[in-house]
Amino acid sequence: MNILLLGNTGQVGFELHRTLSPLGVITAPGREALDLGSEQAVASYLAKVQPGLIVNAAAYTAVDAAEDNHQAAWRLNAGLPRQLAEYAAAHNARLVHYSSDYVYPGSGSQPWQEDSPTGPLGVYGHTKCEGDQAIAQSCADHLIFRTSWVYSARGNNFMKTMLRLAQSKRELNIVADQVGAPTPARLIAQVSTLAIHCQLTAGLYHLAPRGETSWQGFAQAIFQQAGCTVTAHPIPTRDYPTPAVRPLNSRLALNKLENALSIQLPTWQSQLALTLNEYLET
Numbered sequence: 001m002n003i004l005l006l007g008n009t010g011q012v013g014f015e016l017h018r019t020l021s022p023l024g025v026i027t028a029p030g031r032e033a034l035d036l037g038s039e040q041a042v043a044s045y046l047a048k049v050q051p052g053l054i055v056n057a058a059a060y061t062a063v064d065a066a067e068d069n070h071q072a073a074w075r076l077n078a079g080l081p082r083q084l085a086e087y088a089a090a091h092n093a094r095l096v097h098y099s100s101d102y103v104y105p106g107s108g109s110q111p112w113q114e115d116s117p118t119g120p121l122g123v124y125g126h127t128k129c130e131g132d133q134a135i136a137q138s139c140a141d142h143l144i145f146r147t148s149w150v151y152s153a154r155g156n157n158f159m160k161t162m163l164r165l166a167q168s169k170r171e172l173n174i175v176a177d178q179v180g181a182p183t184p185a186r187l188i189a190q191v192s193t194l195a196i197h198c199q200l201t202a203g204l205y206h207l208a209p210r211g212e213t214s215w216q217g218f219a220q221a222i223f224q225q226a227g228c229t230v231t232a233h234p235i236p237t238r239d240y241p242t243p244a245v246r247p248l249n250s251r252l253a254l255n256k257l258e259n260a261l262s263i264q265l266p267t268w269q270s271q272l273a274l275t276l277n278e279y280l281e282t
């Protein structure tokens with residue numbers, strides 16, 4: 001299989017490069033080889049590579065910066081997925097794409113189902129939502145994995161921010177009223193690869209570990225498992241103002257994916273231990 005992997009320098013893309021390799025020949029252009037911001041460059045690249053499978057792990061993920069950079073966020077998160085879906089539909093290719101809990105409005109306390117109404121609160125969420133809709137409305141054979149709070153031993157993420165802050169601070173204030181599941185990039189790559197291998201039925205699936213926590217709970221677990229003495233004080237979102245509004249409820253129901261693949265997803269705590277060990281060993 002001729003696989004085109006986009007975003008291979010990112011958290012999820014890096015892990016996908018490893019897990020996808022048994023499935024075929026991977027072409028994974030970096031930013032210097034292919035500027036995904038250019039529709040024309042992407043069209044030429046697709047025509048040259050002629051992939052049978054496109055795995056799109058590229059995105060504009062700077063949530064706060066997106067508020068002031070709508071055009072760049074829109075191109076990566078909405079325009080690019082639409083273009084890839086149009087290519088996939090016209091050339092009988094399969095498209096695998098990633099979405100975010102930030103497409104949901106964050107209200108209530110029940111887990112979101114895949115068919116729950118979306119209602120993004122910021123530019124990042126809006127543009128991700130538009131990308132998902134473009135793919136779903138296309139005739140492309142597609143898989144969209146909607147995940148949350150991604151972190152890994154590499155790249156920019158909350159776990160690494162907390163470990164960095166722990167080196168210079170004894171106390172931190174962390175929001176405790178945003179609830180979700182921290183998801184390692186490696187888990188996303190492993191499950192995506194299984195889904196591709198099993199030819200999972202096309203559609204949208206939530207993909208995250210089992211269980212839930214707040215950012216403050218996540219920070220506490222990071223500090224506890226890493227042996228840091230820093231204290232993470234719980235604060236409400238209103239005491240940590242940010243340019244982009246973030247959803248309070250990011251709980252994702254997982255039964256659709258678990259049933260379709262006949263798997264039980266691991267807990268977020270067990271996944272943190274694995275990811276932290278990997279980070280501390282490198």
Ligand SMILES: NC(=O)C1=CN([C@@H]2O[C@H](COP(=O)(O)OP(=O)(O)OC[C@H]3O[C@@H](n4cnc5c(N)ncnc54)[C@H](OP(=O)(O)O)[C@@H]3O)[C@@H](O)[C@H]2O)C=CC1
Pocket residue numbers: 006007008009010011012013030031034035036037056057058059060061076097098099100101128147148149150151155156185
């Ligand atoms: N991070 C998170 O917490 C979450 C992420 N997701 C989704 O999961 C997917 C993967 O996210 P994640 O791995 O964290 O993303 P990262 O921010 O780690 O990686 C983004 C990737 O996109 C590439 N990219 C961005 N703009 C361009 C461009 N103009 N040209 C070429 N490449 C570009 C980056 O390249 P470069 O390295 O050169 O910048 C990088 O490889 C995304 O769809 C994201 O929306 C969903 C939920 C949570």
Ligand SMILES: Cc1cn([C@H]2C[C@H](O)[C@@H](COP(=O)(O)OP(=O)(O)O[C@H]3O[C@@H](C)C(=O)[C@@H](O)[C@H]3O)O2)c(=O)[nH]c1=O
Pocket residue numbers: 061062063064100101102147148149150157158161172173174175178215240242246
């Ligand atoms: C550093 C820090 C953050 N926070 C809060 C701010 C925010 O509400 C929360 C998480 O902050 P971050 O900016 O690291 O995370 P954020 O960029 O909002 O993460 C999101 O990224 C996008 C790409 C997604 O798709 C989402 O699933 C989610 O992972 O923690 C504190 O309360 N105290 C702190 O010291």
